[in-house]
Amino acid sequence: MRIFVRLILIKLFVKILVTGAAGFIGFHLSKSLINRGDEVVGLDVINDYYDVRVKYGRLSELGVEEKQITYNQLIKSKKYSSFSFVKLSLEDTENLEKLFEQENFDKVINLAAQAGVRYSLINPRAYVQSNIMGFLNILENCKKFNIKHLTYASSSSVYGLNEHQPFSTHEAVNHPISLYAASKKSNELMAHAYSYLFNLPTTGLRFFTVYGPWGRPDMALFLFTKAILEGKPMDVYNYGKMQRDFTYIDDIVKGVILVNDNPAKPNPDWNPQQPDPATSKAPYMIYNIGNNSPVKLLDYIEAIEKKLGKQAVKNLLPLQPGDVLITCADVQDLANDFNYKPNTPVQEGIDKFIEWYLNFFNVIV
Numbered sequence: 001m002r003i004f005v006r007l008i009l010i011k012l013f014v015k016i017l018v019t020g021a022a023g024f025i026g027f028h029l030s031k032s033l034i035n036r037g038d039e040v041v042g043l044d045v046i047n048d049y050y051d052v053r054v055k056y057g058r059l060s061e062l063g064v065e066e067k068q069i070t071y072n073q074l075i076k077s078k079k080y081s082s083f084s085f086v087k088l089s090l091e092d093t094e095n096l097e098k099l100f101e102q103e104n105f106d107k108v109i110n111l112a113a114q115a116g117v118r119y120s121l122i123n124p125r126a127y128v129q130s131n132i133m134g135f136l137n138i139l140e141n142c143k144k145f146n147i148k149h150l151t152y153a154s155s156s157s158v159y160g161l162n163e164h165q166p167f168s169t170h171e172a173v174n175h176p177i178s179l180y181a182a183s184k185k186s187n188e189l190m191a192h193a194y195s196y197l198f199n200l201p202t203t204g205l206r207f208f209t210v211y212g213p214w215g216r217p218d219m220a221l222f223l224f225t226k227a228i229l230e231g232k233p234m235d236v237y238n239y240g241k242m243q244r245d246f247t248y249i250d251d252i253v254k255g256v257i258l259v260n261d262n263p264a265k266p267n268p269d270w271n272p273q274q275p276d277p278a279t280s281k282a283p284y285m286i287y288n289i290g291n292n293s294p295v296k297l298l299d300y301i302e303a304i305e306k307k308l309g310k311q312a313v314k315n316l317l318p319l320q321p322g323d324v325l326i327t328c329a330d331v332q333d334l335a336n337d338f339n340y341k342p343n344t345p346v347q348e349g350i351d352k353f354i355e356w357y358l359n360f361f362n363v364i365v
Contacts, residue, residue: 013037014148015104016260019138020111021085022046024216025153025207027058028253029109030083034062036257039082041074041103044112045089050217057360058214059085074099090134100141109260110138110152115180115216124179131183132190139190143198149263151256154188154204156245156290156327157181166328169206169278169286177324188286196282201263205256208290208329212249212349213356220297221350224304225357228312229365238319240298243326245290248349251342255289258338278333290329291342303350308365 016033020026021042033040042062046055046069056066063079069087072095077083088095090112114130135152142150159167161175176182191202211221227234267279278286301312319325335341358365 013039014106015039015041017041017043017100017103017105017108018111019043019090019109020113020153021062022055022059023111023115024058024212024214025210025249025252025256026111027062027214028212028249029111029256030062032253032257034080034083037082040084041099041105042083042085043088043090043099044085046087047114049115054214054217054360061214090137091129093137096137097141097144100145105145105147107149107151107260108138108142108147109256110135110150113153113183115218127179127183131180132186135187135190139194139200142200143194148201149260150191150200150202151260152187152191152202152204153184154206154286155181155184156206156208156288156329157324158185158188158206159324159327161324163325165326166292166330167206167288168330169288169333170276172277177321192280192282192284195264195280195284199283201265201283203259203264203285203287205259206286206288206290206329207252208245208247208288208327210247210249210252212353215249215353220300221304221353222357224301224312225308225354228304228308228310229363231310231313233313233315235317236297236301236314237317237323238297238325239316240296240301240314241325242297242319242323243294243328244297244300245292245294245327245329246300246346246349247289247291247329247342248344248352251291251344252289255287255334255338255340255342258340259285259287262338287334287337288329288331289334289342290327290331291344291346292329292331294326294328295346300346300350303347304354306347307351307354310365 018030021030022044030042063077064085071087074086114126158173160177188204194200195202264283264285270281
């Protein structure tokens, strides 16, 4: 257990670049930062990996309409004076550097990435371009423009073949089972190199199965809800026996903000003879953000059925390539350093998602 002193939490209103701002977590995070008084510039390429209606819907909630958006043009929100948005790819080296130079960011929260475990088996090059080359551009600009703290999204997928539960950031994660997971582990290694070489504070956050309103259409909750409402069979892998540490979006956002407010610092007790993967002699940290309470997939589906008042038609199938049997986050470091632990019950979170879903898609049950 770490013994260095927990940081004092100080709320500082600053200018923050949030990449992936049209995404699920990025949208909620941008809204929370705006509401507390920070100036936020959101960035997203708005690719068509999933239904762009949801992405444009999120941006509309932030005061940016689809018809306003032009590539590489910074747009002021009509709803929030402290929010601007730019459609831009992280791989666009030249224009990304110009954005950093013009906007003079204090901090960066990098959530932009090619998501999806199974899609990485089909289109691996997309993950190298976005998650590796794009992240390199973020690191380079953070170095060049003296960013005070880079907070970035990693994933529980990095634990791969590790079966020791709960998953701890203090254990090595050297056996990923998808290219998506490998790209996220690569981000952590790249970040450490920049923290060490250039004294750039970086903090990686391993998110555990995030869900809630405005969620991704390719995720289980979205797919299951749609199938149940339409009375269609839905594929349930590993016969529904998998367990996931489902974490509600508001809990994720709170954790991100707490961590971002406190730049990573070197661990004075870091021992190179017994190196701790979660800390370093450099200003580098890794945290899990999860509910620390795994739920069986069949129980998760039952919670959806309860809210909808409809039964699911389940097509039970074996485990898919790239999937793991169980995820559970060890969040003791988050509790020790920030006195914080996600705690939203799954039924409560599912209920809020379904209420949003029915309203957004104008569905009458």
